[in-house]
Amino acid sequence: MAQDIDLDSSEFLxxxxxxxxxxxxxxxxxxxxxxxxxxxxxxxxxxxxxxxxQETYLSAFRRIADFHGDSKLTTWxxxxxxxxxxxxxxxxxxxxxxxxxxxxxxxxEDGHMSTRVTAWKDQxxxxxxxxxxxLVRRLIEELPDDFRTVLILRDIEGLQTADVASALDISExxxxxRLHRARLALRMLLDPHxxxxxx
Amino acid sequence: xxxxxxIDFLMAYLDGELPSSQRRVFEEHIDECNCCEQFMASxxxxxxxxxxxxxxxxxxxxPEALIKAILAxxxxxxx
Numbered sequence: 001m002a003q004d005i006d007l008d009s010s011e012f013l014x015x016x017x018x019x020x021x022x023x024x025x026x027x028x029x030x031x032x033x034x035x036x037x038x039x040x041x042x043x044x045x046x047x048x049x050x051x052x053x054q055e056t057y058l059s060a061f062r063r064i065a066d067f068h069g070d071s072k073l074t075t076w077x078x079x080x081x082x083x084x085x086x087x088x089x090x091x092x093x094x095x096x097x098x099x100x101x102x103x104x105x106x107x108x109e110d111g112h113m114s115t116r117v118t119a120w121k122d123q124x125x126x127x128x129x130x131x132x133x134x135l136v137r138r139l140i141e142e143l144p145d146d147f148r149t150v151l152i153l154r155d156i157e158g159l160q161t162a163d164v165a166s167a168l169d170i171s172e173x174x175x176x177x178r179l180h181r182a183r184l185a186l187r188m189l190l191d192p193h194x195x196x197x198x199x
Numbered sequence: 200x201x202x203x204x205x206i207d208f209l210m211a212y213l214d215g216e217l218p219s220s221q222r223r224v225f226e227e228h229i230d231e232c233n234c235c236e237q238f239m240a241s242x243x244x245x246x247x248x249x250x251x252x253x254x255x256x257x258x259x260x261x262p263e264a265l266i267k268a269i270l271a272x273x274x275x276x277x278x
Contacts, residue, residue, distance in 0.1 A: 019277065021270075021274075024270065024273060025266075025270055028269050028270060029266060032261040032265070032266060032269070033258050033259045033260055033261050034258070034259070036259050036261050036265070040259070050262075050265050050268075053261075053265065053269070054265070054269050054272060057269045057272075057273065058269075058272055058273065058276060061273050062276070105203075105206060107201075107202060107203045110201065111202060111203040111204065112202045112203075113202040113234045113235070113238075116234065117233075117234040117238045117241075118237065119237045119240070119241075120237075120240065120244060129251075132248060132252075133251065133253075133254075136248045136249060136252040137252050137253075140249065140252070151249060155246060155249040156249060156250065156252070156253050176210065180209070183210070183242065183245055183246055183249070184206070184242070186245050186249060187241055187242050187245040190241075190245055190248070191241065194241070194244070
């Protein structure tokens with residue numbers, strides 16, 4: 001049933017606003033898979049992710065009267081899910097993460113690199129696509145929450161800088177700084193796996 | 200421009216946010232510095248890998264218990 005439903009049709013939205021049980025179930029069945037994936041990426045814990053998704057839908061059902069179709073319904077719920085995950089991250093204890101200082105690049109006093117940078121293997125001679133994706137996901141999990149969250153929201157979830165700044169209540173400049181530092185750290189973590197063997 | 204400045208400005212360069220005068224100096228450095236050229240290539244690859252790492256994962260099927268819990272909580276809230 002869910003596959004045949006146009007989630008953005010006015011008829012479906014009217015049913016949701018009227019509290020129609022079948023429409024509510026169709027919405028959950030149709031959209032909870034991708035949202036659960038987002039929550040697992042952000043929270044890295046299945047129970048926390050399930051809690052955040054449950055809170056997401058309860059919030060969406062409470063606020064459906066305020067949704068006027070300015071964006072797609074799935075985009076609106078995606079934002080609610082991200083906010084639910086951020087709330088969860090704020091309230092739970094910080095986990096141990098890699099120190100970004102330990103991944104800093106070394107420069108000589110004149111500002112030039114003091115260590116040699118080795119080229120990376122090209123894609124044909126590197127890990128296959130699923131192996132490299134699994135490696136990247138595992139290494140992203142090692143980043144400190146503040147940096148990991150920005151990288152996930154910008155590079156994986158595709159939010160604009162202004163939207164990330166608003167969700168995290170920080171400046172756009174801070175988003176850019178955190179994103180750049182997160183990417184640099186991820187690059188350093190990937191380096192031993194992807195660099196060409198020394199000749 | 201030093202290597203340290205190149206790394207600091209890397210994201211702004213790739214996003215097209217450097218003013219043209221700085222952009223020219225940046226590109227002159229990259230042309231002459233193999234370390235920075237390699238570093239920029241690996242930074243670009245890092246961003247590309249991060250962007251695609253969830254696409255390979257495929258869809259997640261939510262557990263039936265979670266769907267039932269969400270619908271039950273909705274009912275409870277409505278009552």
